[in-house]
Amino acid sequence: MSTSKIASPNRRQFLKTTTLAGGGLFLSFDLFSKNSSSRMKVQSGEADLVHFNSYLSIDPDGTVTIFSPNPEVGQGIKTSFPMIIAEELDLDWKKIKVVQAPLDTKRFERQVAGGSRSTPHSWKRLREAGASARNLLLQAASAQWKVPMDQLSTSMGMIHHKATGKMEHYGAFAGAAAKLDLPKEIPLKDPSQFHTIGTWVKGVDNMEVFTGKTQYGLDIYKPGMKQAMIVRAPAFGLKLKSVNGEAAKSMPGIEEVVSFNNRVAIIGKSTWEIMKARKALNIEWQKDTDLESSEMHNKILSDMIGSGKMETRRAEGNIEQAFKDAVKTVESEFQCPFIPHNSMEPMNFYADVREDSAELVGPTQNPESARNAVARLLNLSQDKVNVVFTRMGGGFGRRLNSDFALEAAELSKLIKSPVKVTWSREDDMTGGIYRPACKYKFKAGLDANGNMIAFQLRAAGINSGNPSRENNFPVGAIDHVLVESSDYKSPITTGPWRAPITNFLAGAEQIFFDEVAEAAGKDPVALRLEWVAKAKAKPVGKVLYEPDRFKAVIDLVAEKSQWFKKKKGVYKGFSVYFAHSTYVAQVAEVVKVKGKPVVKKVYCAVDCGILVNQSGALNQIVGSVVDGMGAAMYGRLTFKEGSPNETNFDKYRMIRMGEIPDVEVHFVKNTIDPTGLGEPALPPVSGAIGNALYRATGIRYRDQPFIDYMNEGKAGAGQNM
Amino acid sequence: MPMYNLNINGKQHKAEVSDDTPLLWVLRDHLGLLGTKYACGIATCGACTVHLNGEAIRSCVLPVSSVGNAQVTTIEGLSANGEHPVQKAWDEVDVPQCGYCQAGQIMTAAAFLKKNPNPSDKEIVEAMNSNICRCGTYHRIKDAVKIAAKNMK
Numbered sequence: 001m002s003t004s005k006i007a008s009p010n011r012r013q014f015l016k017t018t019t020l021a022g023g024g025l026f027l028s029f030d031l032f033s034k035n036s037s038s039r040m041k042v043q044s045g046e047a048d049l050v051h052f053n054s055y056l057s058i059d060p061d062g063t064v065t066i067f068s069p070n071p072e073v074g075q076g077i078k079t080s081f082p083m084i085i086a087e088e089l090d091l092d093w094k095k096i097k098v099v100q101a102p103l104d105t106k107r108f109e110r111q112v113a114g115g116s117r118s119t120p121h122s123w124k125r126l127r128e129a130g131a132s133a134r135n136l137l138l139q140a141a142s143a144q145w146k147v148p149m150d151q152l153s154t155s156m157g158m159i160h161h162k163a164t165g166k167m168e169h170y171g172a173f174a175g176a177a178a179k180l181d182l183p184k185e186i187p188l189k190d191p192s193q194f195h196t197i198g199t200w201v202k203g204v205d206n207m208e209v210f211t212g213k214t215q216y217g218l219d220i221y222k223p224g225m226k227q228a229m230i231v232r233a234p235a236f237g238l239k240l241k242s243v244n245g246e247a248a249k250s251m252p253g254i255e256e257v258v259s260f261n262n263r264v265a266i267i268g269k270s271t272w273e274i275m276k277a278r279k280a281l282n283i284e285w286q287k288d289t290d291l292e293s294s295e296m297h298n299k300i301l302s303d304m305i306g307s308g309k310m311e312t313r314r315a316e317g318n319i320e321q322a323f324k325d326a327v328k329t330v331e332s333e334f335q336c337p338f339i340p341h342n343s344m345e346p347m348n349f350y351a352d353v354r355e356d357s358a359e360l361v362g363p364t365q366n367p368e369s370a371r372n373a374v375a376r377l378l379n380l381s382q383d384k385v386n387v388v389f390t391r392m393g394g395g396f397g398r399r400l401n402s403d404f405a406l407e408a409a410e411l412s413k414l415i416k417s418p419v420k421v422t423w424s425r426e427d428d429m430t431g432g433i434y435r436p437a438c439k440y441k442f443k444a445g446l447d448a449n450g451n452m453i454a455f456q457l458r459a460a461g462i463n464s465g466n467p468s469r470e471n472n473f474p475v476g477a478i479d480h481v482l483v484e485s486s487d488y489k490s491p492i493t494t495g496p497w498r499a500p501i502t503n504f505l506a507g508a509e510q511i512f513f514d515e516v517a518e519a520a521g522k523d524p525v526a527l528r529l530e531w532v533a534k535a536k537a538k539p540v541g542k543v544l545y546e547p548d549r550f551k552a553v554i555d556l557v558a559e560k561s562q563w564f565k566k567k568k569g570v571y572k573g574f575s576v577y578f579a580h581s582t583y584v585a586q587v588a589e590v591v592k593v594k595g596k597p598v599v600k601k602v603y604c605a606v607d608c609g610i611l612v613n614q615s616g617a618l619n620q621i622v623g624s625v626v627d628g629m630g631a632a633m634y635g636r637l638t639f640k641e642g643s644p645n646e647t648n649f650d651k652y653r654m655i656r657m658g659e660i661p662d663v664e665v666h667f668v669k670n671t672i673d674p675t676g677l678g679e680p681a682l683p684p685v686s687g688a689i690g691n692a693l694y695r696a697t698g699i700r701y702r703d704q705p706f707i708d709y710m711n712e713g714k715a716g717a718g719q720n721m
Numbered sequence: 722m723p724m725y726n727l728n729i730n731g732k733q734h735k736a737e738v739s740d741d742t743p744l745l746w747v748l749r750d751h752l753g754l755l756g757t758k759y760a761c762g763i764a765t766c767g768a769c770t771v772h773l774n775g776e777a778i779r780s781c782v783l784p785v786s787s788v789g790n791a792q793v794t795t796i797e798g799l800s801a802n803g804e805h806p807v808q809k810a811w812d813e814v815d816v817p818q819c820g821y822c823q824a825g826q827i828m829t830a831a832a833f834l835k836k837n838p839n840p841s842d843k844e845i846v847e848a849m850n851s852n853i854c855r856c857g858t859y860h861r862i863k864d865a866v867k868i869a870a871k872n873m874k
């Protein structure tokens with residue numbers, strides 16, 4: 001059994017009791033609050049409960065309520081976090097109430113959905129919350145029953161004393177427990193004792209979702225609320241010159257046309273009336289900066305990776321000499337286009353801005369940063385701005401930004417009314433903040449034994465920040481390394497897209513290493529294993545991954561997919577990647593149907609440490625494979641004179657059921673603290689698929705979307721059911 | 722503006738809207754039936770699927786004027802408490818991620834299984850291919866349709 005020390009005196013004052021409206025005692029915990037005197041009010045049935053707990057409360061009748069702090073975007077956090085508390089507190093999962101906690105930066109840290117960071121961040125905190133509650137309840141029972149604490153046991157929300165046969169639910173001790181002091185050390189369970197963690201648990205909100213009751217941002221309708229849509233510049237690089245809204249304003253249901261901050265807002269009673277009237281707006285735009293096209297981007301990126309000046313990201317050994325010494329070099333270029341996030345629920349937000357306060361409601365992956373941004377915009381203190389976050393119809397990084405909340409706030413202030421801003425699909429797809437377009441040039445130098453002695457990457461992106469990931473495998477196993485990057489500043493806005501940068505870089509690299517393996521006359525899996533062994537035995541520079549864990553996923557996927565066994569008519573491709581603290585190896589299988597390559601199956605081996613929720617984990621991994629494949633196959637947003645050409649799902653192809661391969665997932669079993677799974681299975685997918693497609697067709701799928709390589713490049717053909 | 726009398730989920734609803742208003746926006750903006758979702762507005766994704774006399778249709782492109790006396794069923798009216806075999810199968814498989822597309826998926830599947838209670842895998846894919854799930858829950862949708870088909874027998 002491991003223990004967790006509660007060091008700071010503040011954190012020890014975590015218990016409060018209070019009286020329920022119904023008269024009972026209420027036990028609550030405030031283990032992680034930064035300010036234990038603050039209160040959070042929660043409406044529960046007829047009783048207006050006042051409680052102090054960040055994570056859970058226990059009613060005298062034994063009902064346990066767990067508050068889930070992080071926004072739910074489909075990653076399953078509202079289910080998996082409470083599972084962790086339930087584990088340490090030995091609760092009956094079926095009897096727990098899970099409630100979404102509101103944004104409260106005083107009591108919670110990091111109420112964010114993003115970066116696959118939530119689980120690693122909260123794992124220990126959640127376990128401590130459950131374990132401390134259990135410990136106090138046991139102390140209380142021990143005093144009340146006058147038996148030593150070590151003779152007591154807990155299960156399913158009950159405390160047992162074996163010798164006397166006594167048994168009582170937690171609620172019976174909640175009041176007494178509330179008056180006790182927290183022990184200095186909180187024993188945590190040994191993972192072998194887990195009964196809830198690692199099992200298959202369904203989403204706590206399933207039935208609401210299946211009956212249409214879940215409230216997403218677009219479902220916010222409040223009394224007195226106006227509806228609005230906002231027309232943004234039709235091209236990146238244009239700014240507002242003039243607007244004539246008379247014709248639009250005279251149409252039924254339209255109340256106002258206003259402009260602000262390079263935008264024109266049309267306000268009315270209903271969505272459809274606004275959608276119709278916005279077509280009647282007379283807006284003139286003028287050139288602000290250059291209007292860029294995809295052809296221009298292609299040239300810029302080519303120039304950059306060709307001879308453009310770059311910033312050195314990592315350098316080891318003597319790269320120039322190593323290339324001179326090499327008996328063989330391999331060199332390839334890879335490119336990806338911009339892509340939109342296309343979350344199923346388009347962006348939207350509700351705002352009610354008053355003189356000295358503001359309330360906002362909507363789907364955001366980062367409610368704290370939305371609140372802070374709105375407070376800055378309105379010149380209000382943060383505690384005067386309340387951001388209520390709804391469940392999100394997807395995010396994929398898009399909702400980490402706060403542009404949609406800021407717009408709504410600005411508009412509400414301007415029209416002095418509560419307002420919901422709805423983005424149409426077209427607004428959403430053309431409104432900016434995309435995965436940046438990037439281009440990579442890889443170069444490898446091989447010695448006479450086919451060992452890669454030199455590795456060079458020139459990385460270029462358009463508003464990409466650093467488009468390289470200079471410390472990623474196999475860097476650390478190669479003697480001579482040079483990783484450089486540069487970034488072109490464009491008026492086209494970009495932002496994190498699920499697994500930022502690696503969502504394309506990983507696949508490109510995995511295809512390049514397949515080329516290296518071929519040039520070296522080595523098996524791609526064997527080649528990776530050589531590098532892993534080298535990184536372990538003789539690491540070069542700092543190594544940010546654990547070679548043994550790398551090896552474990554490679555071995556596992558090779559075994560499960562029978563990599564080393566030839567299957568007639570089956571073309572296999574391999575990839576392995578480490579990102580977001582998780583190790584993922586994949587093997588894709590391609591077959592030919594009527595002469596055309598079809599991705600049939602993807603095997604995944606994953607090391608994410610302890611598995612929290614089997615169902616949620618598998619959903620994330622399989623979903624990431626589908627997402628990664630969809631983006632690689634079809635994803636592309638192109639520009640003409642600064643305007644996106646693809647504006648809705650008729651022109652922007654999304655992956656559908658008929659195109660998905662079977663996905664088989666295997667986990668490396670260990671007791672390492674869990675990592676997040678929202679992203680890490682996505683980056684390697686395009687590599688495994690690209691490599692399998694190469695074996696099937698002899699073509700290297702270096703640029704995305706892959707559909708261009710299939711069937712004379714005609715969209716709509718190729719990957720069929 | 723004309724007044725429409727709509728038969729939705731077995732009840733009469735009145736809405737005063739222009740005749741070209743898509744049924745989707747009548748449901749959402751005027752009648753407060755918010756389970757039916759907007760995602761594309763051009764009949765490409767299926768998020769807005771409802772039943773019109775038992776047929777799955779895209780409410781985002783169906784003008785209210787063409788509904789007439791037809792019986793409209795939305796996700797709220799598919800069953801009283803989520804006990805339709807399709808909803809139960811969805812729960813058993815634990816289909817959703819974000820869940821936003823799922824009302825449309827469920828309505829598409831329910832209409833399909835009514836017509837074709839013994840579908841082959843290929844028929845399931847053909848029927849469900851019209852619905853986009855951005856989160857990529859297609860495998861589970863496929864499994865859930867199969868389970869629902871079995872349980873409906």
Ligand code: FES
Nearest residue numbers: 761762764767781
């Ligand atoms: S919203 Fe109707 S099909 Fe997409």
Ligand code: FES
Nearest residue numbers: 819820854855856
């Ligand atoms: S579950 Fe998110 S779009 Fe389908």
